[in-house]
Amino acid sequence: MFSQEELDKAISTVDIIGDLAVIKIPREWEERRFEIGEALLSSLKGVRGVFRQTTPADDEYKVRGLEWLAGERDTLTLYREHGCCFKVDISNVYFSPRLSFERLRIARLTKKGEVLVNMFAGVGTFSIVSVVKGLAEKVYSIDKNPAAFKFMMENVVLNRVSGKVFPILGDSKDVAPELEGVADRVLMPLPALALDYLPYAVSCLRDGGWIHVYLHQKGRRRDVVRSGVESLKKALKDRILSAGGRVVRSVGRETYQIVVDVELAPSHSPSLEISRGLRYD
Ligand SMILES: C[S@@+](CC[C@H](N)C(=O)[O-])C[C@H]1O[C@@H](n2cnc3c(N)ncnc32)[C@H](O)[C@@H]1O
Structure with a gap:
């Protein structure tokens, strides 16, 4: 005992x-x-x-x-948060209840009629909460894990958001060209790929808009948001209208998951940048 x-x-x-x-x-x-x-x-x-x-x-x-x-x-279970429910199998998809506050925060930032692209959607958590608790009109919700995609399809039906959340199976860098210029807001909840996939996120924006970039940042808690914002400013240069962020959670010794909310100015020519393989650094 x-x-x-x-x-x-x-x-x-x-x-x-x-x-x-x-x-x-x-x-x-x-x-x-x-x-x-x-x-x-x-x-x-x-x-x-x-x-x-x-x-x-x-x-x-x-x-x-x-x-x-x-x-x-x-390992199959039903998880509830913010008035939504999510069917997940914890043995074959990513799932973290620790992002619950962040999902609601993003939902509350959405404005009436917005179109979102979620580049790393998992079982659809951010996408569905953004429609149920936020004002998003449409969310293109991409994941390349076939198991996550299958649960996302089921979760769309469970939460009655068919016609608003559109699950897409694939690598978001391959899907992005089909979504060029459609979005007001892009979510990038995968720190490992966030900086590499930034040009694809920019290409999805319609006429400027917001990108929410999740990063893992080493350093002291009080410094990590500032250094994350700086790295985004460097990557996106003069396109940034505003940028701010917050610590989402601690993920190791002196390592934090942070989110940087970046607002981009309208003018860009994304297809050119991607086709030339340019990165913003
Ligand atoms: C950290 S999880 C985030 C899941 C979801 N946003 C959540 O909070 O539940 C990252 C997700 O990105 C997916 N993923 C990884 N690489 C990807 C890629 N290149 N394109 C699309 N999805 C990808 C993984 O399968 C995983 O479901």
């Missing part, structure tokens, strides 16, 4: 996704992981399965490695 104090030491993080718990266990407690899973299962109401994260979410589809610890082994 574990006391609450021991359990607090043995579990470094807990994510509750629907009725599943995903935990991280410090190395020195790993041997007792199944007991820890059982103890957590009996202490959390409404949780039917406990899993341990074994690898970070850094493969192509950003899926974290999982090991079953206690309760049911089924």
Whole structure:
């Protein structure tokens, strides 16, 4: 049996996704992981399965490695936030409840009639919340993971946003030419590709507009937003009308996920920049 104090030491993080718990266990407690899973299962109401994260979410589809610890082994669940529900299988798609505030923040920035492009949409969370809680009229919602695309299609139906959120399966750099000049706002919730894919995001904008760029930034908490904004200003040069940001969460020692909201001026000729393979640096 574990006391609450021991359990607090043995579990470094807990994510509750629907009725599943995903935990991280410090190395020195790993041997007792199944007991820890059982103890957590009996202490959390409404949780039917406990899993341990074994690898970070850094493969192509950003899926974290999982090991079953206690309760049911089924990894399919229904997660609710902001009046929306999302069907996810935590074993084959990316999902993080830690971005919940950020999804609502983006939704609240949308203006009536806006068209959005979400370049890294996962199971459709940002896209669907932007329509349900925001004022977005249409969201082109791209992901290249076939499993995420399948859940996104289901989540569009579950949340009754058919005709507003359009799931697209593919690499957003290949899809971007078809969406050239359609968007008022582009979401880039994938730090690993954000800077490389920036020209494609710019190409999707109709007549200037907003790009929300998520980055991983090393440094002191009080400095990371400023340095992120600077790197975006450098990349986009005189196109920027305004730029600001916030720390989304800590993702490691002295490393933060930040978001930079960039407003771009109307004039650009994106197809030229992409066809010549130019980057804004
Ligand atoms: C960090 S997740 C973000 C998911 C979603 N925005 C959310 O918050 O739930 C990044 C997503 O981008 C997808 N992805 C990775 N590379 C991609 C690419 N080149 N084009 C489109 N999607 C990509 C992954 O499959 C993954 O679902």
